[in-house]
Amino acid sequence: MKILLIGFMGVGKTTVGRQLATKLNHQFIDLDVAFKTKNGVGPSEFLQNPAHTEQAFRELEYDILATSLQKDNVVISTGGGVVMLPANSTLIAQSDFEVIYLDSQFSTVLDRLLSAPKTAEGRPLMDNLSVSEFYDLWMMRKPKYAALAKLKVVTDYKQPMTLVDEIKQALEAQTQLFEERSAIDAVDNELFYLLKKRFTLVKQLAAYKAQTGLAIVQPERMLGMQERLINEFASLEMPASFIKQVLEVVTKRAIKHEEQLIAPDR
Ligand SMILES: Nc1ncnc2c1ncn2[C@@H]1O[C@H](COP(=O)(O)OP(=O)(O)OP(=O)(O)O)[C@@H](O)[C@H]1O
Numbered sequence: 001m002k003i004l005l006i007g008f009m010g011v012g013k014t015t016v017g018r019q020l021a022t023k024l025n026h027q028f029i030d031l032d033v034a035f036k037t038k039n040g041v042g043p044s045e046f047l048q049n050p051a052h053t054e055q056a057f058r059e060l061e062y063d064i065l066a067t068s069l070q071k072d073n074v075v076i077s078t079g080g081g082v083v084m085l086p087a088n089s090t091l092i093a094q095s096d097f098e099v100i101y102l103d104s105q106f107s108t109v110l111d112r113l114l115s116a117p118k119t120a121e122g123r124p125l126m127d128n129l130s131v132s133e134f135y136d137l138w139m140m141r142k143p144k145y146a147a148l149a150k151l152k153v154v155t156d157y158k159q160p161m162t163l164v165d166e167i168k169q170a171l172e173a174q175t176q177l178f179e180e181r182s183a184i185d186a187v188d189n190e191l192f193y194l195l196k197k198r199f200t201l202v203k204q205l206a207a208y209k210a211q212t213g214l215a216i217v218q219p220e221r222m223l224g225m226q227e228r229l230i231n232e233f234a235s236l237e238m239p240a241s242f243i244k245q246v247l248e249v250v251t252k253r254a255i256k257h258e259e260q261l262i263a264p265d266r
């Protein structure tokens, strides 16, 4: 297969691409690494040199992209800015590669980049921009990735190996169905991530209740929560009855958890 991963800085093209290549038993090419091999300095070091323009970088990137697109049985991870040079986009559009767009919420890339171990290379394009400028760059690039992609994979709250499996399946599946499921899976993962976070708070609250002797269940608080959520979220697709049901399932489980923490022998 011929697979090309595109998407914004930090979305996981290198991480996922490497694992995907291993799984498919394909060669892996990271264009940023290939840039360094060919030019002696990596993209960041090149871009940090005041004598070098971004345009000069993109033109060198073009040569590496063109050479890499000649290969077969390969997974190529691009640099996040590959779509900034129209000639690069044309090259990709005219290739016979499966172009896969790794997408995420802006907050996800920000979290990943801020918690990524600092490398000697760094990410000057990020370091030189304010968060709002970085957001503008993200917004500006999004349609460029979308225009080139055969398939969009939503990466939020998903482990790299989950994404590898999703991509493998997607290459055999119907694109539209896959994309919608990919987005739904990310939301489900986010929902359960938030539920997990909620249970951590419940645990802290149980400790406080145990200390102060406060009752585990306070009916007026439960009613207040219900009313607030209904006011804020009730709609045609999510009527008040549904909100009540969800809240009931979540709070019942939380109460049980608090009881187990406070009086495990009962
Ligand atoms: N699915 C994921 N879940 C959590 N963390 C991830 C995921 N994918 C990547 N990361 C982490 O995010 C950081 C950025 O990932 P990576 O370098 O693969 O991004 P990239 O898209 O190749 O970025 P660039 O465009 O700058 O090359 C790394 O620290 C990596 O470990």
Ligand SMILES: O=C(O)C1=C[C@@H](O)[C@@H](O)[C@H](O)C1
Residues within 6 Å of the ligand: 008, 009, 032, 043, 044, 047, 078, 079, 080, 081, 082, 123, 124, 125
């Ligand atoms: O998003 C970008 O413009 C870049 C991303 C990196 O992968 C490198 O290719 C370089 O730092 C530029």
Ligand SMILES: [Mg+2]
Residues within 6 Å of the ligand: 013, 014, 015, 030, 032, 077, 078, 079
């Ligand atoms: Mg990368």
